[in-house]
Amino acid sequence: xxxxxxxxxxxxxxxxxxxxxxxxxxxxxxxETFGRISGELEELVAELLIRSGLSGITKEFPRQEILPFYSxxxxxxxxxxxxxxxxxxxxxxxxxxxxxSFPHSLPVTxxxxxxxxxxxxxxxxxxxxxxxxxxxxxxxxxxRPGKVMVVGAGGLGAPLIxxxxxxxxxxITIVEPGEIKLNNLHRQILYDYGDVGYPKATILERKLSRxxxxxxxxxxxxxxxxxxxxxxxxxLVVSCVDNYGTRYEINxxxxxxGIPYVDSAVEGFSGYVIFRRRDLACYRCFMGDDRKDTxxxxxxxxxxxxxxxxxxxxxxxxxxxxxxSIEKVFWFDxxxxxxxxxxxxxxxxxxxxx
Numbered sequence: 001x002x003x004x005x006x007x008x009x010x011x012x013x014x015x016x017x018x019x020x021x022x023x024x025x026x027x028x029x030x031x032e033t034f035g036r037i038s039g040e041l042e043e044l045v046a047e048l049l050i051r052s053g054l055s056g057i058t059k060e061f062p063r064q065e066i067l068p069f070y071s072x073x074x075x076x077x078x079x080x081x082x083x084x085x086x087x088x089x090x091x092x093x094x095x096x097x098x099x100x101s102f103p104h105s106l107p108v109t110x111x112x113x114x115x116x117x118x119x120x121x122x123x124x125x126x127x128x129x130x131x132x133x134x135x136x137x138x139x140x141x142x143x144r145p146g147k148v149m150v151v152g153a154g155g156l157g158a159p160l161i162x163x164x165x166x167x168x169x170x171x172i173t174i175v176e177p178g179e180i181k182l183n184n185l186h187r188q189i190l191y192d193y194g195d196v197g198y199p200k201a202t203i204l205e206r207k208l209s210r211x212x213x214x215x216x217x218x219x220x221x222x223x224x225x226x227x228x229x230x231x232x233x234x235x236l237v238v239s240c241v242d243n244y245g246t247r248y249e250i251n252x253x254x255x256x257x258g259i260p261y262v263d264s265a266v267e268g269f270s271g272y273v274i275f276r277r278r279d280l281a282c283y284r285c286f287m288g289d290d291r292k293d294t295x296x297x298x299x300x301x302x303x304x305x306x307x308x309x310x311x312x313x314x315x316x317x318x319x320x321x322x323x324x325s326i327e328k329v330f331w332f333d334x335x336x337x338x339x340x341x342x343x344x345x346x347x348x349x350x351x352x353x354x
Contacts, residue, residue, distance in 0.1 A: 012053055013183040017299030018268045020123050029053040029122060032098070035079030036060040041104055042083045044111035045118070051186045051302040052119055054081065088129040089114065091121050102131075109135055109314070112307035116269060116334030119303065128337040136273070136330050136341075137314035142168040146320040149173040149234035151224045151250060153200050155187040155305035156264055156312065157240030161204075162190060163313040165212045169320075173232050174219045176200045187302040226253035236319055237261035238312055242298075244291040251276070251283035255352050260325065262315050264308040267298045269335035273311040274344075275325045281346040282353035286329060304334060 005027055009016065012026050033056030037046050043062070050057070056074045079097070086101030093099075102114050110131060121127040148169060150157050153176040161174065180188070180195045180203065195203045201221035208217045220228065224246055229237070237259055239250045247263060254261040260277035276282055311330060318324050328341040346353055 014300045030055045033076045033080045045115050048115035048303040112303040115303040133339040137318040146235045147171040149237045151175045152240035156309045158188045158190040159306050159309035160312050171216045175224050177223050187305045229257045239263040243293045262312050264312050266304045266308040270333040271308045272331045274329045281344045285347045285350050286344045
């Protein structure tokens with residue numbers, strides 16, 4: 001194996017843990033090239049696919065500045081992937097070119113769904129044409145003041161933070177003790193190749209102050225603890241962590257403090273988003289009390305993480321603007337085009353929410 005291929009596979013180490021993705025497929029994806037792109041929906045679909053390994057672009061690619069994270073990006077003369085407007089998702093192979101059409105009138109929240117279906121087609125030639133599912137909320141502008149605490153700034157937290165600040169959030173507290181790793185970059189969109197090895201908190205403090213100078217951004221380089229809720233007094237907590245222990249701690253602390261929170265978890269093509277407040281069944285009623293963390297890394301895809309973050313952002317914005325909340329758990333599977341709402345009832349024996 002040559003050095004370029006080895007580097008590429010190290011970059012996508014976490015993605016290669018997803019069932020159905022192997023070295024051969026990942027290297028094949030790297031041969032695909034994007035050219036001219038138009039409109040916000042096309043741009044986000046292309047970015048998510050580039051983050052998934054379709055790593056070629058031509059000089060006509062319009063937003064090269066959005067991809068500083070991507071060291072393996074390859075400049076080529078001929079595009080192989082062409083986006084077009086159309087009533088349904090259609091993928092047609094014409095010689096060496098893939099003509100991919102989808103409705104450009106769809107909200108930008110559909111970009112991860114479209115990217116996931118296109119990626120599935122590259123995997124096994126199958127995809128769903130119609131878009132008939134209903135998302136739990138939209139990504140409106142934030143019109144009311146509010147303070148949000150985000151715990152975790154990784155695959156879910158990084159896009160969530162950017163989405164909320166882009167839509168007008170002026171007061172955010174971020175809790176993140178970790179460091180940036182090479183195999184995080186394909187999905188953790190606030191970090192670049194040159195940031196590897198640095199604390200996420202340090203990079204976020206520098207970048208967010210420059211990108212959003214009018215926002216109050218406070219960052220803690222430490223693990224979550226209930227005392228942070230007492231000192232910061234957020235209107236809402238958003239959990240973007242990757243372990244059960246911290247989720248239990250956020251759940252229990254939020255119920256004791258009377259602060260509502262949003263949680264999400266993703267793996268492979270699927271995930272869930274859940275909103276909880278004191279009068280609703282808690283996370284322990286949903287998942288049980290005995291979930292244990294393992295040291296084995298999980299397979300993560302960038303469009304799945306981004307979709308989970310979008311859903312968290314939509315729920316957060318809806319709560320800030322209207323003080324509304326969703327009572328059901330929203331579960332999704334982008335691979336099999338499944339979207340469900342799940343009822344969760346309080347357990348009589350739960351010591352947290354009863």
